Amino acid sequence: MTNLHCKSISVIGVYLLRVITNRKYGPPEVLKLEEWEIPIPKDDQIRVRIIKTAVNSGDWRLRKPDPKIVRLFFGIFKPRSVILGISFSGIVDQVGKNVSSYQVGDRVLGSPGMKLGTYAEYICVSEKAIITKLPEKMSFAEGACISFxxxxxxxxxxxxxxxxxxxxxxxxxxxxxxxxxxxxxxxxxxxxxxxxxxxxxxxxxxxxxxxxxxxxxxxxxxxxxxxxxxxxxxxxxxxxxxxxxxxxxxxxxxxxxxxxxxxxxxxxxxxxxxxxxVGPIKETIENLNFLITLANLGKYKVVIDRSYALDAMVEAHRYVEAGHKKGNVVIDVTQE
Ligand SMILES: NC(=O)c1ccc[n+]([C@@H]2O[C@H](COP(=O)([O-])OP(=O)(O)OC[C@H]3O[C@@H](n4cnc5c(N)ncnc54)[C@H](OP(=O)(O)O)[C@@H]3O)[C@@H](O)[C@H]2O)c1
Structure with a gap:
């Protein structure tokens, strides 16, 4: 596989990607940078090289957890989802054999839903997930922040x-x-x-x-x-x-x-x-496309506060948890 964005190759020749993990609940410092093997998309999945993700208020609540009852749904003793992150934008770099709506090179944005996993250089998601193509006029940063x-x-x-x-x-x-x-x-x-x-x-x-x-x-x-x-x-x-x-x-x-x-x-x-x-919202592709149409018409602006590098995730979490961000906080994951 040719991929200029892979950070390193392991001793057995497998390309590695950088991810931020949370293997236990706790303060921002539980977030660690690790290298994992790049996932292979299933037949109905696309693999996206993530350019930007976002740190949302839900992320620190899951990390802590706050409220404690989160443990009932995300793992009693330790988090079941080892990689946080619920929104991304990026470029499709591989497609499963049954995928019909996307091809390699497409610019996309979206959310893996409660499967999480966007604090990573690559993610595999079903083509039926809450994803869509990134409009020409929209930046990757806006694309990563529009959904939450x-x-x-x-x-x-x-x-x-x-x-x-x-x-x-x-x-x-x-x-x-x-x-x-x-x-x-x-x-x-x-x-x-x-x-x-x-x-x-x-x-x-x-x-x-x-x-x-x-x-x-x-x-x-x-x-x-x-x-x-x-x-x-x-x-x-x-x-x-x-x-x-x-x-x-x-x-x-x-x-x-x-x-x-x-x-x-x-x-x-x-x-x-x-x-x-009250209660959790339902993410739908119709609603995502509605937002994107409004943004394309210049009637909706994604407000962005600031950006952090992927390896500055601990600082990003500290900032968002402090509760005074304006709009959204972006994480720069790989180069455009
Ligand atoms: N129901 C659902 O499905 C769902 C989905 C998404 C999010 N949520 C929840 O929605 C909430 C908001 O999420 P978010 O990401 O939009 O929040 P956020 O961006 O992290 O909130 C930061 C903002 O809160 C303001 N703020 C802080 N203290 C305040 C106070 N005492 N009174 C009024 N405003 C105050 C800050 O303004 P100043 O700096 O001016 O104080 C800042 O602009 C979170 O509780 C999140 O868990 C629920």
Whole structure:
């Protein structure tokens, strides 16, 4: 196999790829750089040389884990998925014999879903996974970041059935999910109020927010305006404090709801006339293509905060876990 991007060849002549592993739960330092054999795609899979991946808030939660109940689903004593990472962009470098939609050289982006594994120079994914071709105008960095916040925001926005002239308040508006929510809500014709730190007012207004308030002011109002949709992106408030901002019959979205909040949400939505949306989102190829179409039309911008090299993954995790990234954080994996 000819591949200029393989970092090294083992003593038995097998090409190796660099991966970042998390063989145990814990702080960012559990992440280690290792060299593995390059995977061979199955008949229905493509192999992608990853150019960029992203560190998302979900990644550090799985690494830690936070909440602890994550262990029930990802491994009681140690993580079952040794390589984290849920979004990528890259170039197809090998295809299985039954693959019909992609060929070697295609530029692609997408998500392996909960199989994870994008903290690596190569990944094999089914051609039926949540992947699609990277548009000409989109950079690999944008391609790697479009799915996490974008698919989350779009799924919840659809559940709320946001329509023209609805009012929505986006709490935690500078987050990955928040920056996506602002733009999608605007696209569907809503009036958007962003709540974030003062330092992020320019950012949220530049992507379409009609007005911006800082957290302290917003939460301290005694007689607040009420909205059709309250979209809490960052899991930093109690359910009850959101209800004061919601019209009767309105929609409350708790993107980062804890299990306790999910349980409470069930009862509150029954006894008060509101709809509360919680729980994991469904990633769909239709939604990914929708986001890409909007981006191609210049109506959706992937907000990127900063980039790290693959071998600086520990620092990248520290930064994202600190909880103040603006939009998305990119990891440079291999050269374009
Ligand atoms: N339900 C699902 O399927 C699903 C899918 C994806 C993500 N999520 C969850 O969604 C949440 C958001 O993810 P994300 O990646 O978008 O988050 P993120 O980008 O990591 O969030 C960072 C942002 O949070 C803001 N923030 C920090 N402390 C805050 C506070 N006390 N009040 C308000 N905002 C604050 C920061 O703004 P400042 O720097 O201005 O403070 C920063 O812009 C996470 O809890 C994640 O687990 C759920």
């Amino acid at each position: 916040g974008g698919l989350t925001a779009l799924d919840f926005i659809k559940r709320c059935q946001i329509k023209t002239n609805d009012s929505i308040v986006v709490y935690g508006a500078s987050s990955s999910v928040g920056t996506a929510t602002i733009q999608l809500a605007k696209h569907f014709g809503a009036h958007v109020t962003a709540v974030c730190s003062k330092g992020n007012f320019d950012l949220v207004k530049s992507i379409g927010a009609n007005e911006a308030y800082d957290y302290e002011f917003f939460l301290s109002q005694t007689n607040p305006k009420q909205y059709d949709v309250v979209f809490e992106c960052v899991g930093k408030t109690e359910i009850e404090s959101n209800l004061a901002f919601l019209k009767k019959g309105g929609n409350l979205v708790l993107v980062g709801a804890t299990f306790r909040q999910m349980w409470d949400a069930l009862w509150i939505s029954i006894f008060k006339r509101i709809k509360i949306h």
